[in-house]
Amino acid sequence: MRQKISTNLNYFYVESTPLVRPLTTSIKFGRLAELTGRLVSITPEIQLGPPALDPRERAELRAEIDAIVTGLSSPPSRCSTATSRLSKETRT
DSSP states (O other), X not given: OTTTOSSOOOHHHHHHSOOOOOOTTSHHHHHHHHHHHHHHOOBTTBOXXXXXXXXXXXXXXXXXXXXXXXXXXXXXXTTSHXXXXXXXXXXX
């Protein structure tokens, strides 16, 4: 879904995308809540977990979230598109 949307997420994208929603009591749901809490905790007003401010750490968190949502057993390797693109940007 992230590749389809550049700036705004509207209800059409959410409803048209088939997602398997984990039970709120499952381990995956707890892990997703923890990871997303770290991603959104970037200001003092929003503190849902320890903030992830480092761009590399944020890319790894997004990769792990994507892996959980898509049903992979483990997150993609560090050679994922997001991480390699980030590495290229920091070298220049």
